[in-house]
Amino acid sequence: MRLGLWLLVMALGQWPLFAQTKAIVVATYNIENYLGEVKEGPPSERTKAKPAESVAALVRIIAEINPDILGLCEMGPPEQFLEFQERLRVAGLGYLDAAYVEGVDKHRHVALLSRFPIVARTSKSDVRYELNGMLERVQRGFLDVTVRVNPQYELRLVGAHLKSKLAAPEGEAEMRRHEAQLLRKHVAAILASEPEVNLLLFGDFNEHRNEPAILEIMGVRGSASYLADLQAADSQGDRWTHYWKTADVYSRLDYLFASPGLLREVERDKTLIYRGADWAEASDHRPVYTSVRPFNVGRR
Numbered sequence: 129m130r131l132g133l134w135l136l137v138m139a140l141g142q143w144p145l146f147a148q149t150k151a152i153v154v155a156t157y158n159i160e161n162y163l164g165e166v167k168e169g170p171p172s173e174r175t176k177a178k179p180a181e182s183v184a185a186l187v188r189i190i191a192e193i194n195p196d197i198l199g200l201c202e203m204g205p206p207e208q209f210l211e212f213q214e215r216l217r218v219a220g221l222g223y224l225d226a227a228y229v230e231g232v233d234k235h236r237h238v239a240l241l242s243r244f245p246i247v248a249r250t251s252k253s254d255v256r257y258e259l260n261g262m263l264e265r266v267q268r269g270f271l272d273v274t275v276r277v278n279p280q281y282e283l284r285l286v287g288a289h290l291k292s293k294l295a296a297p298e299g300e301a302e303m304r305r306h307e308a309q310l311l312r313k314h315v316a317a318i319l320a321s322e323p324e325v326n327l328l329l330f331g332d333f334n335e336h337r338n339e340p341a342i343l344e345i346m347g348v349r350g351s352a353s354y355l356a357d358l359q360a361a362d363s364q365g366d367r368w369t370h371y372w373k374t375a376d377v378y379s380r381l382d383y384l385f386a387s388p389g390l391l392r393e394v395e396r397d398k399t400l401i402y403r404g405a406d407w408a409e410a411s412d413h414r415p416v417y418t419s420v421r422p423f424n425v426g427r428r
Contacts, residue, residue, distance in 0.1 A: 151395060152244075152277060155195035155417035156330035156382055158289070158370075159186055159410070162212060163204035166235055185410035187219050189402060193417055194221070196243045197275065199330040201268075201289040201413075203228070203239040213241065229253050229287075231269035238271045238287045238331065247282065248274035252314065257306045266307045267291055270314055281326070281422040283390075286315060288331040290341065304334060308341035315345075319353040319387060326422070327387035329355055332370075332413065334381050346385065355385035358394060360416045362403035369401060370413050382416050395419040 165177045190198065203209050209228055216223065223241040229251045230237060251273065255266040271287035288311050291304040311329075318325060335341040337357065347354045361367050369382040386394055398419035407414050 151398075151419045151421040152196040152283075153194065153417055153419055154197045154199070154283075154285070154328060154330070154384070155190075155193055155415050156199040156201070156287070156332075156384060157190070157411070157415035158201040158332040158382060158413035159203065160412050161202055161204075161236070162186075162200075162208060163202075163235055164208065182410055183215065185406045187215050187221075188406065189404060189410050189415065190216065191219050191221055192404065193402060193415060195417055197283075197285065198223070198241045199271070199285065199287045200239040200241070201287075201332045202236045204235065204237070209237075209239055216241070225275070227251065227271055227273045229269040229271045231267055232265040233267040236268060236289070238268050238289050240271055240273060240285060240287060242273075242275045244275040244277050244283075246273045247276045248284075250274075255307075255310050255314075257310060259302060259306055264303065264306070266310060267303075270311060272314070277422055283420070283422070284318065284325055284327045286311075286318075286327065286329045288329070288333065290332070290334045292334055304341050305344070308333070308335075308344040312344050312347060315355065316347065316353045323352055324389040325387060326390040326393070326420075327355075328390060328418075328420075329385040330383070330416075332382050337380060342383070352388065355387060356391050358384040358386055358396070358399045358418055360384065360399045360401045360418065362401040362414070364403065366403070367401065368414075369416060371408065373412070382413055384416055384418055390420070393420050393422055395421055 161175045162178055163175060166175045223243055225242045225246045227240040227246060228237060231253050251271045253269040255269060257264055268289045274282050274284045276282050290307045291300055293300060318327060333342060367380050368378040370379050400417055402415045
């Protein structure tokens with residue numbers, strides 16, 4: 129490029145156009161009870177503080193993946209979220225911005241860390257539905273933020289952690305189905321108003337791929353609001369993301385879903401599940417991550 133043209137480009141503030149193809153890594157990770165000790169509630173809800181060796185393993189794994197945007201499930205109270213960010217910073221993983229949702233579950237929260245500024249925050253902490261004549265609330269709410277990757281490109285991220293498979297008097301499967309319906313409604317409204325939006329849905333959905341809640345979330349195949357399952361796999365081709373020790377069962381419960389506008393930018397061969405030797409030391413879930421190459425500059 130001739131010097132005069134280069135100076136003109138810089139003066140007009142258009143230089144980011146030349147750097148637009150740099151890929152970004154987005155990960156989702158259920159970090160299994162990153163909490164203090166919980167003594168109250170039913171036995172299934174009580175837990176000890178996360179051991180130091182597990183915390184160290186978490187940090188090692190996240191550092192290995194090195195995500196630019198990190199979605200989290202089972203984050204503890206705000207002070208522990210700050211402590212977690214400091215641990216990552218000390219490990220060389222600085223993040224510019226953060227989001228955190230406080231739903232009806234006062235112990236486990238959905239959160240997000242980003243190396244890019246968050247320019248819109250539309251998370252929902254109080255989402256309600258009726259079940260068996262009673263008013264219920266989505267337990268962890270829905271995280272919803274927009275990050276500005278560069279002046280020409282934004283990525284919208286919606287995160288959820290649906291009702292666990294632990295038994296509940298209301299019926300855990302019915303609760304999860306209602307939460308999934310409300311999540312689909314939330315995403316469909318976004319896509320109806322912004323059909324070309326770059327949207328990535330992440331989280332722990334506590335359902336298998338063929339079950340009603342997941343089908344509800346994805347929507348109608350071929351429609352303008354369909355969310356594509358990115359179908360991550362590890363280096364050996366395995367797709368499970370969670371190990372339930374009590375039942376000795378491996379399951380796929382954690383997902384990344386892309387909107388039609390984002391799908392063309394996802395590097396499918398770099399959509400992976402972590403398979404390091406220390407995954408079980410960190411959590412009963414494995415992180416799922418993908419690479420996004422933002423080339424549709426000008427679209428939000």
